[in-house]
Amino acid sequence: MDLKQLNAFIAVAELKSFSAAATKTGLSQPSLSRLLKQLETDIGVMLVDRYNRPLHLTEAGTFFYDKISTILTEMDTVVSMTQRLSVPSSELNIGFVPSILYGLLPEIIAMLKQSNPEIEVNLKDISSYQQMDALKSGEIDIGFGRFAHQDPWIQQILLRHERYVVALPKAHPLANVREQRLIDLANNRLILYHQTHLPISTTVAPVANKTINNKSVNSKKPNSLHNQPLSTEAVTEPLLYLFAQYGISPFMTTTVSDLQVALGLVAAGEGITLVPASLKTVRTEQISYQSLIHENVTSPIYLHTLKDFVHPKIPDLLIAIYQVYEQRGITYRRQNFVSSL
Known part of the structure; x- marks a missing residue:
């Protein structure tokens, strides 16, 4: 053989x-x-x-x-x-999910280049799930993602948690309410955009599938643990999971291909969505972004790389990340990747 x-x-x-x-x-x-x-x-x-x-x-x-x-x-x-071990590359190939680019990633790259003027950085838009294979193939050296992964070849560190905000059309009745509750949002159509789902499950009310204007739509009445019992059903879609944590099931959902499409539908008055706070500068003339009172409604930011090969410039990238966090007053716990070589 x-x-x-x-x-x-x-x-x-x-x-x-x-x-x-x-x-x-x-x-x-x-x-x-x-x-x-x-x-x-x-x-x-x-x-x-x-x-x-x-x-x-x-x-x-x-x-x-x-x-x-x-x-x-x-x-x-x-x-x-x-x-890669025999001929280390001077380039640092960084994978990222789109929501990271709207946050601090540009500042971090600028900080990295300031302290390492000789470094060549290549940025690649790639989903959290696809980053695992991209790391193994050498397409990227490190990846910024929103989801934890269990892979024997990969090590990851949690950089921080970013609060979600609710994105509403400017004409929405709740558009000027400064602190929102998930239960008050449950009667709206929630626009879902995640392509990667959580490796966990909880309980939520059953979903009746419908199609509206060629979009995948789940239609149901809002539920709460306080007034209706929930049936057992796996919930791995990230936004639905946030609602399910409070025993809430949105009235209707629409699933789209990515975050930009979701915000486009919000701008058009087709529904609401939740996005990491770093995106609240997008389409501000059409969208109102408001805070949520729930402190645990957050989106984590993970950094992934290989267990057995850590690119020599990754420690410098981590230093740049923490320098930006300190300048912004962001709470973090300093961590480092460990190479077994």
Whole structure:
């Protein structure tokens, strides 16, 4: 059993076609078929059912694919890390979620360049979830995200918690109320925009799915622990989870592709949403941003990097982060990444 055989099997398993797999691997179809047959002979198990179209894996093949694809991904990660260790890059590639860019990230990068004028920084807009693979492949060296992740290759530190504010259309009856309560917002359409969900669950009232103007909409009456019992349902959407913490289920929700679209709908009077406080300078001529009285309605900011390889400029980035926090009077607990090398 060798890597050529395994890569041939992975290509066939994923594409379900010998011709497509041959094109992807750069092999002829007879060579690809021969490698796959050799692999099956080596382990004594038929992995691919060749008598159906499209091709599909046998039960043993499915098990083998699940396990071996993980191992091959780890091998690719190890190779990438080894290459980076042998020739460290002078560039620092930073991944970020869009909401971070509206916050202190520009100040942090300016501070970093001020103390390290020779450094070259590349910024990449990439979701919290996608940052994990980007770190392993070497696409980024470090990532700013909003979600905690459990990954054996990744280490992370919590930088701080940022308070949420409510974004309302300027004409909304609550637009000038300085301190808002979630229960008072529950009768509005809540616009959801997160692409990454929480790895946790709580309880919330059942959701009736509807579609309005080609948008995914969940319609329901507001609920509170004080007046109606809640049924058990996993809640991993971040904004719904915030409401569920108080036993509240918004009357109606609309799910959109990203935060900018959500704020565009708020500006158009199509609903309300919650955003980190750093975004309260966006579309201020159309949107009113108001504080929430709930102190625990916050969005965390995490910093992620590899466990076994910490880019040499990351400690300087952390210094710049904490310098900006001190200038802004932000409370934080100083932390450092640990390299096992």
